[in-house]
Amino acid sequence: MIWALLLVILVLIFLRVPVFASLLAVSVLYIMLEPTAGTVIVQRMSSGLESFPLLAIPLFVLAGTIMAGGGIAERLMAFATVLVGHFRGGLAQVNVLNSLMIGGMSGSSNADAAIDAKILVPIMRRQGYSNGFASAISAASGSISPILPPSIGLILYGVLANVSIGALFIGGVVPAILIALALSVTVWLISVRNKYPRVRDGRANFLEIWGSFRKSFFALLMPVLLIVGLRAGIFTPTELSAIAVVYSLVVAGFVYKQITWRDLPALFREAAITSAMVLIIIAAAAVFGIIVAYERIPDQLLGLLTGFTDNPMLILLFINLLLLILGMFMESMSLMIILVPVLAPLAASIGVDPVHFGLILVLNFTIGSITPPVGSVVYTVAAITGVKIPEFTRAFLPMFLALVVVLLLVTYIPELVTWLPELTR
Amino acid sequence: MKSPATRRMPRGVSRSLVFVEEIVPALLLAFIVVAITADVIGRYLFANPLQGAAEISLIAFVWATYLAVAGVSRQGRHIAIDVITATFSPRWQAIADIVAQLIIIGVLGYLVINGLDFFAQGHFTNLVGTGLSRRWLMLAIPVSAILMICYSARDLIVAVRGAISGDFQLTSNVPDDDIRPDNTPKEA
Numbered sequence: 001m002i003w004a005l006l007l008v009i010l011v012l013i014f015l016r017v018p019v020f021a022s023l024l025a026v027s028v029l030y031i032m033l034e035p036t037a038g039t040v041i042v043q044r045m046s047s048g049l050e051s052f053p054l055l056a057i058p059l060f061v062l063a064g065t066i067m068a069g070g071g072i073a074e075r076l077m078a079f080a081t082v083l084v085g086h087f088r089g090g091l092a093q094v095n096v097l098n099s100l101m102i103g104g105m106s107g108s109s110n111a112d113a114a115i116d117a118k119i120l121v122p123i124m125r126r127q128g129y130s131n132g133f134a135s136a137i138s139a140a141s142g143s144i145s146p147i148l149p150p151s152i153g154l155i156l157y158g159v160l161a162n163v164s165i166g167a168l169f170i171g172g173v174v175p176a177i178l179i180a181l182a183l184s185v186t187v188w189l190i191s192v193r194n195k196y197p198r199v200r201d202g203r204a205n206f207l208e209i210w211g212s213f214r215k216s217f218f219a220l221l222m223p224v225l226l227i228v229g230l231r232a233g234i235f236t237p238t239e240l241s242a243i244a245v246v247y248s249l250v251v252a253g254f255v256y257k258q259i260t261w262r263d264l265p266a267l268f269r270e271a272a273i274t275s276a277m278v279l280i281i282i283a284a285a286a287v288f289g290i291i292v293a294y295e296r297i298p299d300q301l302l303g304l305l306t307g308f309t310d311n312p313m314l315i316l317l318f319i320n321l322l323l324l325i326l327g328m329f330m331e332s333m334s335l336m337i338i339l340v341p342v343l344a345p346l347a348a349s350i351g352v353d354p355v356h357f358g359l360i361l362v363l364n365f366t367i368g369s370i371t372p373p374v375g376s377v378v379y380t381v382a383a384i385t386g387v388k389i390p391e392f393t394r395a396f397l398p399m400f401l402a403l404v405v406v407l408l409l410v411t412y413i414p415e416l417v418t419w420l421p422e423l424t425r
Numbered sequence: 426m427k428s429p430a431t432r433r434m435p436r437g438v439s440r441s442l443v444f445v446e447e448i449v450p451a452l453l454l455a456f457i458v459v460a461i462t463a464d465v466i467g468r469y470l471f472a473n474p475l476q477g478a479a480e481i482s483l484i485a486f487v488w489a490t491y492l493a494v495a496g497v498s499r500q501g502r503h504i505a506i507d508v509i510t511a512t513f514s515p516r517w518q519a520i521a522d523i524v525a526q527l528i529i530i531g532v533l534g535y536l537v538i539n540g541l542d543f544f545a546q547g548h549f550t551n552l553v554g555t556g557l558s559r560r561w562l563m564l565a566i567p568v569s570a571i572l573m574i575c576y577s578a579r580d581l582i583v584a585v586r587g588a589i590s591g592d593f594q595l596t597s598n599v600p601d602d603d604i605r606p607d608n609t610p611k612e613a
Contacts, residue, residue, distance in 0.1 A: 016510045017525040018503035024532045039543045042536060046487065046563045052479055055461075055486050058454055235465065238479075242461035268451035276450070276493035277504055283490075334504060 005030060005291065009338075019334040020284040027287040030294075041287050048286025049279060052238050053159045058275035059241030060150040063248045064111060065271045067219070070252025070259050073115045075216040076101045082212040084184075085199030089191025091124045092133070093184055094199065096141045100180045101220060103145035109366055113142030113377045117384040127197050132395035135387040137187060139370045139377050140399035144179050146332070146366045147172035147359060149226040150244065152278070153366070155237060156336050157358040161344040164355070165237040166230035167421040171355045173227075174420055175363060175410045182402040190398060218251045231424045278333045285337035292341050302346050312350040316411055319343065320364060324407075327368015328375055335365055355421060356414045363410060367403050372396060446496030446572065453489035457482045480554035484562060491565035495572035501580070515594075519587030526581040533570040533577065540567030 005026050012022035028041060077098050084093040095116050102112055116138035124134040146153045149169035158165035190196075204212075213220075226244065229235045235243060252259045259267070291297075305315050326335055340361070347357040370377040372393040382392060410416050464478035497503055510521045544567065549559040587593025 012525075012528065013506050014509045015521050015525055016505045016507045017528050018505045020503065021525075021529045021532050024536075025528050028532060028535055039539060039547060042540045042543050042563060042566055045536070045566050046559070049487050049490055050483060050562070052483060055457065055482060058486070058489070059458065059461075062454060062458070234469075239461055239465050242458050243465065245458045246462055265448070265451060268454050269447045272450035272454050272489055272493040273447065273496050273500070273502065276490050276497050277502060279490045280494045280497070281504060 020280045023281070023284040023288045023338070027284075027291060030291050040290065044287040044290065045283045048283040051159055053155065053165065053236070054279070054282065056150070056155050056165075056238045056241040057152055057278060058271060059238070059245050060152060060155070061275045062268065062271035063150070063222075063241065063244040065267050065274070066245065066248040066252050066259065067222070068111060068115065069263065069267060070248065071256045072216075072219040072252070073098075073102060073119060075256070076219055077119065079212040079216040079220075081199055082204040082209050086201070086203050087188060087191075088198060089129075089187050089194075089196040090199030091120060091127060091129065092137050092187040092191060092196065095120050095124075095134075095137050096144075096180055096183045096187060099141035099144045100148075100176060101216075103148040103176065103223075109142035109145050109369060109377050110380050112145040113139050113370070113381050114384060116141060117381045121385045129196055130194075130391075130395065131385055131387045132391035133190065133194075135381045135385045135392050136395035136399055137183070138385070139375075139381045139392075140183055140396065140403065141180075142377050142381075143363075143366045143370055143403060144176050147179075147362055148176045149223055149230075150241065151362065153332060153336060153362040154358060156278075156282070156333065157340055157361060158237075160337065160340040161354055161358065163358055164421075166227075167355045168358050169230060170227055170421045170424055171359050171417040172362075174416050175359055175406065178406045178409065178416065179403065182406050183399060186398050186402040218255050222247060222251075281334050281337055285341075288338065289341055297342050301342060302349055305346070312352070313412065315350055316352065316360070319347075320360070320407065320411060323361060323364035324368050324371075327365040328371050332362075332365035332369050336361065353414055353418055356417045359417045360407075360411055363407055367400070367407060370396075371400060442499065442572075443496075446492055446499060450489040450493035450496070453485040453492075457485050457489070460485075477554040480552050480557075484552070484555075484557065487562050488565045491569035492572075495569050495576070498573040498576040514591075516588055516591040519584045519591075519593035522584035522593070523581060523588060526577045526584060529577045530574055530581070533574045536570040537567045537574065540564075540570065 008029070009022050009026050012025060013019060017025070024041075031040065077094060080094040080097040080101065081090070084090065084097050087093045098120070099112050099116065102115065117135065121131070121134040121138055125131060145151070149172070151169070151172065154168040154172060155165055157163065158168050222244065225247065226240060229240050229243070230237065249259075249264075305318060308318070309315065323335075323339075326339075343361065344354065344357065348354060352360075369375045372378050372389055378389070378392060381387065382389065460475065460478045460482045464475040468474040505525075510518055513521060540563065544560060544564050547560070547563075549563070551558055552562075584593065
């Protein structure tokens, strides 16, 4: 029965029925025989959003929207150029480092990749980089944002799996640095082979670095404030999201003077609409949760997996493969909402730490979303740079391998995720 | 290029819809920021948190979300996968969209009927802090569903015309200039 329902969901989704409507349609079908089903569905649609931590989603989206429009990107790029511009393939290195820094504000791979594609790719092309390589590194470096605070994916996982959002935020720091390192090494190897230029002739001196750091200080401070605020127990994630909005308004409006009062209505409206796109799926998934519970899907899946093997390492490998493939075809928030109630209990049953599993999940979906032929970030970048998908794919392959290596490291060395949250507990 | 259904919408109606589906949610979002920030400031600076701030914010959040969802429908921005349908010819894209819109209308119609019925006759608990009945939270769902049905009906008409003429473009690809004020950013 459940497999038939899942098949129907997939068919509807691939018929371009919106994800929320696909989930609701199947849920309605499943429980329509029950006379009180209608009220149950409506109740679930309402109670699915009655969660204070979920309020953090629109507020962090708003903070990211304000920061993105507030002249932050240019300052961070200038700082990244001072730090790594002297390496071979300097602009590509800037692309990676910038994503690491801006990831602490946007929390979205699409937003990050779009910023790099808009600002850096045209400059990279003028300096002789191929469009495929410049576009691919913009997309690949976008994989850093969703595992750094204020990652919307991690907030969602925390709410759905009842895991500390603060621990998830901190747990993402080491994997994010690992991704940046892996991409940086990959970029360097490709740049040496293709003789891509440096941005600057030599290393920046201390005064240059200090000057650039001061200009981007308030932007760099935001992720630090997020982590400190959460781990010190000063704020809840939702309170922190409201503070982040106020902070970004002050920085963008009064410190950098890049937005005015007239810009605010459009920013708030865009944030409301963007959040609603995700939140309606969460509400629909709350209804779908009835099926997950009635059909005991986590138990069924666990039985299926343990039928093949009882080795947790192999089960994790299988889950990784499944998530990576699904992530290539479906939007990550939707997948998260559908799969977390199923996979989180499964992971717990084989002894995987919930914070560790959250990072594995988000990392898989993120890599999936930037992988051709159907990853959503690929199309965001392609729409901006005009790169052809085959050209993008060829250039992306080494970066994909680097990301998979990091994924395997994160999967099989849990301390990479759990060490920092335990240290700061 | 504008969709035929959008082009015919009277300006007063379209502005009212933008107000309800975009400006009200934006104002509610701003209210949430103020309420939560005031609560934090009250707690740490004056040892006196804003009573009920979390609950009022939650009510504003639910309404903001469901009203903005209708705006998402109007702009054709619901998260959907077009990997397969994008490979279809325009006529077959239109036919697939007819199927999609009929399913959406069916599901939303179900929500409207059951939502209004439950609103009128259901038993609701009160929110702890404000004492407000959850009935008023739940009302956001049928209200939003009614608005979304209107947009699905609009898209259905466009899809039927597209299936007949063989000339079809998805709503999400059509700028709705006549309902979007100049200072609003375009969708991605």
